[in-house]
Amino acid sequence: MSTVAPPPALATQALVAGYERDLPIVRGVDFQVAAGELVVILGPNGAGKSTLVKAIAGLVPIHSGHAFLAGADITRSPVQEKVRHGLAFVPQTENIFATLSIQENLQLAADILPRRVQAERIAEVCDLFPDLAARRSARAGNLSGGQRQMLAVARALIVKPSVLILDEPSAGLSPKIVGEVFARLKDINAAGITIVLVEQNVKAALAIAHRAVILVEGELRHEGPAATLAEDPIVAQLYLGAAPAGQEEGR
Numbered sequence: 001m002s003t004v005a006p007p008p009a010l011a012t013q014a015l016v017a018g019y020e021r022d023l024p025i026v027r028g029v030d031f032q033v034a035a036g037e038l039v040v041i042l043g044p045n046g047a048g049k050s051t052l053v054k055a056i057a058g059l060v061p062i063h064s065g066h067a068f069l070a071g072a073d074i075t076r077s078p079v080q081e082k083v084r085h086g087l088a089f090v091p092q093t094e095n096i097f098a099t100l101s102i103q104e105n106l107q108l109a110a111d112i113l114p115r116r117v118q119a120e121r122i123a124e125v126c127d128l129f130p131d132l133a134a135r136r137s138a139r140a141g142n143l144s145g146g147q148r149q150m151l152a153v154a155r156a157l158i159v160k161p162s163v164l165i166l167d168e169p170s171a172g173l174s175p176k177i178v179g180e181v182f183a184r185l186k187d188i189n190a191a192g193i194t195i196v197l198v199e200q201n202v203k204a205a206l207a208i209a210h211r212a213v214i215l216v217e218g219e220l221r222h223e224g225p226a227a228t229l230a231e232d233p234i235v236a237q238l239y240l241g242a243a244p245a246g247q248e249e250g251r
């Protein structure tokens with residue numbers, strides 16, 4: 001008897017996407033993420049990392065090719081339907097409502113759910129983020145950078161996604177806080193949620209990822225186990241902005 005392998009949690013096939021029809025930014029990307037994996041997307045500024053994940057999430061037009069969630073074709077699905085199918089996306093910017101309270105931010109994220117489960121889901125997420133739970137009436141705009149990212153992640157988790165995509169959650173955070181946010185992402189992944197992480201913070205991201213892909217000029221140029229890529233000097237030099245060997249300096 002043969003067993004059929006489960007479909008990837010998330011996949012793209014020859015995906016071409018961009019803001020204008022005659023200007024493809026993502027240029028034919030085949031990308032697969034297995035259930036339970038934590039995969040990081042690396043690459044230089046302007047490579048199209050945000051465009052790729054926004055296209056998957058339904059926020060940038062897909063010109064051709066396909067996106068699949070657990071084997072189901074979600075290429076043309078509206079954003080809300082993708083969320084209902086288990087895809088959660090934390091954008092690079094404007095991922096919380098700064099003028100609203102923590103509670104209101106969570107409630108808005110829960111509005112997509114049936115009314116009877118909303119309070120329960122908010123309570124469950126608050127259990128994961130006790131710091132937020134303790135300050136539910138605080139204005140989100142008054143939170144620290146790290147707490148804001150935690151709130152953005154908490155909002156995304158309200159729907160119990162199967163796949164969580166985050167676009168540069170470490171942006172603007174101090175190294176210590178990056179460590180805390182990433183440790184939390186690792187826990188979330190260990191609890192069974194597949195994670196796709198777009199990052200500039202190469203070292204920290206490779207430390208928690210299983211696998212990494214490198215996007216350059218809208219195309220996937222390299223991929224491999226995170227540990228292997230982290231130690232590949234050619235890759236580091238060409239694509240990740242590392243100093244040539246021997247010229248390493250702290251930043």
Ligand SMILES: Nc1ncnc2c1ncn2[C@@H]1O[C@H](COP(=O)(O)OP(=O)(O)OP(=O)(O)O)[C@@H](O)[C@H]1O
Nearest residue numbers: 019020025043044045046047048049050051052200
């Ligand atoms: N809203 C937009 N409208 C038109 N073009 C855009 C828009 N956002 C980004 N672009 C263009 O798409 C290309 C890829 O940008 P994208 O933001 O996807 O790169 P990135 O890899 O996420 O870069 P970064 O590391 O700086 O976040 C760039 O040339 C950029 O100018």
Ligand SMILES: [Mg+2]
Nearest residue numbers: 049050051092
């Ligand atoms: Mg980006």
